[in-house]
Amino acid sequence: MWHPPERIRHPLPAARWPTEGEAAASRLFSPVQAGPVRLESRTWVPAMVPWRATGDGFVTRQVLDWYGRFARGRPGALVVEATGVRDIPSGPLLRIGHDRFLPGLGVLVETVRKESGGHTRLFIQIIDFLSVKRRPEPGKFFERFLKVTDTHREACRVATGWPAPEEGAVRSWLASLPDAALDGVLAPRELEDLRYGYRERVTDMHLPHVRDLPKLLPDIFASAAERAGKAGFDGVELHYAHAYTMASFLSATNTRDDGYGGTRERRVRLPLEVYRAVRARTGSGFAVGCRFLAEESVVGGSTLDDACFFGVEFARAGMDFLSLSRGGKFDDAKRPDVGWAVYPYTGRSGYECMPTVISDARGPFGRNLPAAAAVRRSIRRAGFPTPVVAVGGIGTFEIAEAVLKHGEADIVGAARATLADPDWFLKARQGRGAAVRRCEYTNYCEGLDQKHKVVTCKLWDRVGLDALRASGAPPEAFSADGRRRLTAPG
Ligand SMILES: Cc1cc2nc3c(=O)[nH]c(=O)nc-3n(C[C@H](O)[C@H](O)[C@H](O)COP(=O)(O)O)c2cc1C
Numbered sequence: 255m256w257h258p259p260e261r262i263r264h265p266l267p268a269a270r271w272p273t274e275g276e277a278a279a280s281r282l283f284s285p286v287q288a289g290p291v292r293l294e295s296r297t298w299v300p301a302m303v304p305w306r307a308t309g310d311g312f313v314t315r316q317v318l319d320w321y322g323r324f325a326r327g328r329p330g331a332l333v334v335e336a337t338g339v340r341d342i343p344s345g346p347l348l349r350i351g352h353d354r355f356l357p358g359l360g361v362l363v364e365t366v367r368k369e370s371g372g373h374t375r376l377f378i379q380i381i382d383f384l385s386v387k388r389r390p391e392p393g394k395f396f397e398r399f400l401k402v403t404d405t406h407r408e409a410c411r412v413a414t415g416w417p418a419p420e421e422g423a424v425r426s427w428l429a430s431l432p433d434a435a436l437d438g439v440l441a442p443r444e445l446e447d448l449r450y451g452y453r454e455r456v457t458d459m460h461l462p463h464v465r466d467l468p469k470l471l472p473d474i475f476a477s478a479a480e481r482a483g484k485a486g487f488d489g490v491e492l493h494y495a496h497a498y499t500m501a502s503f504l505s506a507t508n509t510r511d512d513g514y515g516g517t518r519e520r521r522v523r524l525p526l527e528v529y530r531a532v533r534a535r536t537g538s539g540f541a542v543g544c545r546f547l548a549e550e551s552v553v554g555g556s557t558l559d560d561a562c563f564f565g566v567e568f569a570r571a572g573m574d575f576l577s578l579s580r581g582g583k584f585d586d587a588k589r590p591d592v593g594w595a596v597y598p599y600t601g602r603s604g605y606e607c608m609p610t611v612i613s614d615a616r617g618p619f620g621r622n623l624p625a626a627a628a629v630r631r632s633i634r635r636a637g638f639p640t641p642v643v644a645v646g647g648i649g650t651f652e653i654a655e656a657v658l659k660h661g662e663a664d665i666v667g668a669a670r671a672t673l674a675d676p677d678w679f680l681k682a683r684q685g686r687g688a689a690v691r692r693c694e695y696t697n698y699c700e701g702l703d704q705k706h707k708v709v710t711c712k713l714w715d716r717v718g719l720d721a722l723r724a725s726g727a728p729p730e731a732f733s734a735d736g737r738r739r740l741t742a743p744g
Pocket residue numbers: 300301302303304335336379495545579607608609645646647648667668669670671699700703709
């Protein structure tokens with residue numbers, strides 16, 4: 255992962271935990287409305303992909319255990335991982351693009367209801383993404399994937415003196431060039447396909463399925479949200495953040511010329527159309543909100559000012575909550591190894607999304623709060639009460655309470671802190687804060703996600719393995735190699 259060049263190591267902030275009485279009187283443990291849905295407290299577990307679904311997107315025993323474990327800590331809201339809205343293969347990520355996924359998702363809802371004693375509201379994050387291929391082996395790229403053009407032929411003719419090189423000869427010549435020489439021969443997109451792997455963009459208007467996204471996506475998202483309602487979820491979070499399709503429409507890099515790119519009014523058009531389609535197909539008691547970026551944190555990307563504009567437009571349209579993230583883009587991601595896909599959390603923007611303790615002077619704790627607060631201020635100034643969720647290095651009661659006290663957000667999200675200790679909200683509320691297993695913000699979990707391995711936390715995945723085996727835990731309680739437990743100890 256990328257780190258700020260200053261590489262200042264920040265210690266975890268000291269924590270003074272509340273007594274049970276203080277917690278009961280706190281803002282953090284006071285209720286809040288997200289449209290029609292009431293959260294018992296302002297604690298929120300944001301979406302985290304755990305790589306536990308089947309290869310074709312179904313809920314597994316491990317998915318149920320993962321969410322059941324979070325539910326036992328009784329957060330106000332729990333958001334199920336980014337779940338694909340289309341009926342297309344996408345590896346072991348949950349899917350909601352067909353009714354056949356409904357029974358499993360229904361059991362997931364029941365599990366969370368049961369494990370939280372009915373105290374936690376359950377949302378599901380729904381996502382669309384475009385095609386991203388693995389970085390090819392150069393030989394294969396030149397032999398098969400590259401489309402040979404007149405530019406390549408001409409470069410080959412000039413370099414070799416062959417009067418009219420055949421396609422095969424051009425391919426062999428290109429394959430023989432040293433990597434640096436390719437810069438002068440291949441187009442930027444071809445170089446990217448070779449060095450990072452082929453990746454579609456929303457601006458690829460020559461591809462009919464990309465050109466037609468504005469026609470297709472409102473209905474696809476609406477069908478997915480309708481299914482979420484049928485499965486019993488309390489609402490959906492439309493994934494408009496990070497590196498995926500909807501965020502790419504919002505991005506300042508979106509130059510589509512069909513009325514859905516260019517100015518920010520045009521970039522927000524499809525996200526609003528998707529929202530309206532979702533709203534029209536879901537019930538009145540069902541919450542619809544979105545997650546979007548307070549800043550893209552890449553050169554030429556959307557700024558905080560854009561996010562303030564988008565926030566107001568989403569609030570005006572009637573969204574029930576707005577959850578803010580930052581960064582997480584492909585644009586500045588590291589070059590992957592051959593055979594791996596580019597991962598959008600490896601550059602500076604990835605750092606801003608999941609900041610670690612190796613940082614700059616600002617540090618990781620509450621790093622995204624000024625941006626979240628600015629978006630919230632714009633929404634309030636425009637006269638909308640829409641609750642805003644902030645995340646980013648929030649792992650103590652004091653920081654969480656201060657966020658609410660200073661009006662930086664209305665709901666406090668904590669992803670890694672809750673992965674480290676799914677009971678931390680409950681412990682804080684019960685005056686048992688000293689027993690919290692505190693996240694160290696060093697991103698072992700994120701490294702597993704990057705390698706598409708089942709996600710666990712370094713603080714607990716090797717703890718009590720023998721006792722767990724002795725208790726008769728099934729094989730699904732462990733990683734495939736048997737060396738890690740997959741849920742936090744009690
Ligand atoms: C393992 C892992 C998986 C994640 N998956 C998602 C996801 O599916 N959707 C999403 O919007 N954010 C995802 N995130 C980002 C988190 O929701 C959150 O924004 C980020 O970790 C910063 O919050 P934190 O400092 O409280 O951890 C993921 C984070 C981690 C560590």
